[in-house]
Amino acid sequence: MHQSYLEIFKQNESLEKTFRHILGLKEAIINFFGENKPGEIVFIACGSSYWSSLSAAMGITEKTGIRCSAVKSGDIVLNPEYYQKLYQNPLAIAPSRSGSTSETLMAIDLFKKWYASPVLSFVGFENAPILAVSDMAIELNWINEVSICQTKAFSNLYLAEILVGAILGNDQQLIAQLELFIKNFAQLSEHADNKIQQLLSELPGYKSLCVIASGKQYGVAIEGAYINIEMAQFPSHYYGMLELRHGPIVMIDESYLTFIICKNKPTEYEIKLIADIQKAGGKTAIIASQDAETNSDFSFIYGSETAPEVIALFGVFVLQGLAHYKAIQLGLDPDQPKELVQWIKI
Numbered sequence: 001m002h003q004s005y006l007e008i009f010k011q012n013e014s015l016e017k018t019f020r021h022i023l024g025l026k027e028a029i030i031n032f033f034g035e036n037k038p039g040e041i042v043f044i045a046c047g048s049s050y051w052s053s054l055s056a057a058m059g060i061t062e063k064t065g066i067r068c069s070a071v072k073s074g075d076i077v078l079n080p081e082y083y084q085k086l087y088q089n090p091l092a093i094a095p096s097r098s099g100s101t102s103e104t105l106m107a108i109d110l111f112k113k114w115y116a117s118p119v120l121s122f123v124g125f126e127n128a129p130i131l132a133v134s135d136m137a138i139e140l141n142w143i144n145e146v147s148i149c150q151t152k153a154f155s156n157l158y159l160a161e162i163l164v165g166a167i168l169g170n171d172q173q174l175i176a177q178l179e180l181f182i183k184n185f186a187q188l189s190e191h192a193d194n195k196i197q198q199l200l201s202e203l204p205g206y207k208s209l210c211v212i213a214s215g216k217q218y219g220v221a222i223e224g225a226y227i228n229i230e231m232a233q234f235p236s237h238y239y240g241m242l243e244l245r246h247g248p249i250v251m252i253d254e255s256y257l258t259f260i261i262c263k264n265k266p267t268e269y270e271i272k273l274i275a276d277i278q279k280a281g282g283k284t285a286i287i288a289s290q291d292a293e294t295n296s297d298f299s300f301i302y303g304s305e306t307a308p309e310v311i312a313l314f315g316v317f318v319l320q321g322l323a324h325y326k327a328i329q330l331g332l333d334p335d336q337p338k339e340l341v342q343w344i345k346i
Contacts, residue, residue: 002147002324002328002333002334002335003146003147003335004145004147004149004151004231004324004334004335005324005334007146007147007151007152008151008152008317008320008321008324009189009193009321011151011152011155011156011185011317012182012185012186012189013142014142014143014152014155014156015152015155015156015159015182015185016182017140017142018140018142018143018156018159018160018163019159019163019178019179019182021138022138022159022160022163022164022167023163023167023175025138026167028136029136029164029167029168030167030168032118032120032135032136033091033168036091036118036135037089038066038089038090038091038118039066039087039088039089039090040066040067040068040069040087040088040089040091041057041060041064041066041067041068041069041090041091041092041093042068042069042070042071042087042090042091042092042093042111042117043057043068043069043071043092043093043094043095043161044092044093044094044104044107044108044111045070045073045094045095045096045104046073046074046101046103046104047101048097048150048153048154048157048223048226048227049095049096049097049104049150049154049157050070050073050219051154051219051220051222051223051226052095052154052158052161052219052220052223053070053095053161053219054070054218054219054222055158055162055216055217055218055219055220055309055312056070056158056161056162056164056219057069057070058215058216059162059165059216059309060161060164060165060168060169062165062169063165063166063168063169063171064165064168064169070219071083072103073101073103073104073106073107074103074107076103076106076107076110076111077106077107080110083110083114084110085114089115090111090115090117091117091118091119092108092111092117092118092119092120093119093120093121093122093161093164094108094119094120094121094122094130095121095122095123095157095160095161096121096123096124096128096130097123097124097125097143097144097150097153097157098123098124098125098128099121099123099124099125099128099129099130099131100125100128100129100130104130105129105130105133108130108133109133112133118135118136119134119135119136120134120135120136120137120138120164121133121136121137121138122138122140122157122161123137123138123139123140124139124140124141124143124144124156124157125141125144126139126141138160140156140157140160143156146335147334147335147336148230148335148336148337149227149230149231149323149334149337150227151227151320154223154227154316154320155313155316155317155320158220158312158313158316159178162174162178162309163175163178166178173307174307174309174310177306177307177310178309178310178313180306181306181310181313184303188302188303188314188317189317192317192318192321193321195298195300196318196321196322197325198298199285199298199322200322200325200326200329203257203283203297204329205255206255206256206257206283207235207255207256208234208235208236208237208251208255208257209225209228209234209235209236209237209256209257209258209259209322210225210236210237210238210239210244210248210252210256210257210258210259210282211224211225211236211237211238211258211259211261211319212238212239212240212241212243212244212258212259212260212261212273213240213241213260213312213315214240214241214242214263215263215308216308216312217261217263217308217311217312218240220312220313220315220316221238221259221261221312221315222238223316224238224259224261224315224316224318224319224320225237225238225319226238227316227319227320227323228319228322228323228326230323230337231320231324231326231327231332231334231337232323232324232326232327232330232332232334233327233330233332233337233338234323234326234327234330237251241260241269241270241273242269242273244258244273244277245273245276249276249277252277252280252281252282253280253281253282254281254282254283256277256281256282256283257282257283257284257285258277258282258283258284258285259284259285259286259315259318259319260273260274260284260285260286260287260296261287261311261312261315262286262287262288262289262311263308263311264288264289264290264305264306264311265288265289265290265291265292265305266286266288266292266294270286270294271292271293271294274286274294274295274296275295278295278297283297283298284296284297284298285297285298285299285300286298286299286300287300287302287311287314287315287318288301288302289301289302289303289304289305289306289310289311290302290303290304300314300315300318302314
């Protein structure tokens with residue numbers, strides 16, 4: 001058994017620890033934001049941490065009314081003339097598995113220089129350099145993988161980010177739904193494991209993967225495509241839900257498998273898009289809260305109505321599992337993709 005299998009399909013223990021830890025910091029989180037009174041909130045991140053931030057930023061805006069955005073650390077470093085006058089009294093959130101990635105550390109230094117920005121960081125590694133530049137650091141030392149690619153680390157960082165939004169917005173319903181997801185994870189994991197293996201058995205020859213989503217699920221969908229690029233070294237693409245028709249659909253044919261992460265139960269728009277993809281010859285798989293008459297070739301169903309953030313967590317886990325099994329199918333080691341390391345130094 002590969003290490004990445006355990007880190008994907010048995011990640012419920014780490015998710016439970018993260019959930020309890022963040023809720024235990026509720027008062028400190030509220031005080032940190034209350035004392036700093038940000039004009040806006042900016043996620044600074046790169047790689048997988050950026051994609052989780054892209055999704056989490058929308059939820060924080062929705063729940064707090066404070067404008068929240070995500071920006072790639074490397075873009076700040078390469079384009080300082082644009083970013084140094086862009087924000088008004090920003091508070092920075094910096095999620096980083098390693099806490100050592102060069103671009104993120106450099107970008108934080110610039111934000112402190114330009115704005116004296118307070119920084120909240122989430123970090124998985126102990127004694128990480130990011131701790132020295134953080135005004136509040138949330139250490140999640142149980143999320144790190146032995147294998148190279150972010151799997152449970154991504155899920156835990158995203159969980160931490162959306163929990164902060166739920167705390168600031170006092171969204172007790174989302175907190176309860178996240179707790180239920182973690183409680184049911186073992187059952188969901190077993191079901192997804194079997195479904196993924198069935199999919200690969202029935203579609204052994206698909207040559208390209210496409211992942212589509214919208215809104216708060218879009219960044220997570222991108223990560224779902226990325227993990228298949230990284231772990232399985234497999235051609236994977238990502239688009240906004242309704243963006244697919246605006247050009248990219250010309251690429252869809254019988255060699256494509258498209259995953260659709262639905263906001264909840266499939267909507268009329270998503271059902272019509274599935275039909276268009278199938279008309280072009282492609283195969284489809286939906287990730288949704290409940291089933292519907294979509295005629296999708298494959299369905300990964302959560303089982304009850306829930307928040308889009310929960311479906312996003314469920315969806316990225318399914319796509320991590322797909323990447324694991326696809327790598328094995330292609331004769332690759334999912335634990336050690338070529339030329340990848342756990343963090344980047346430039």
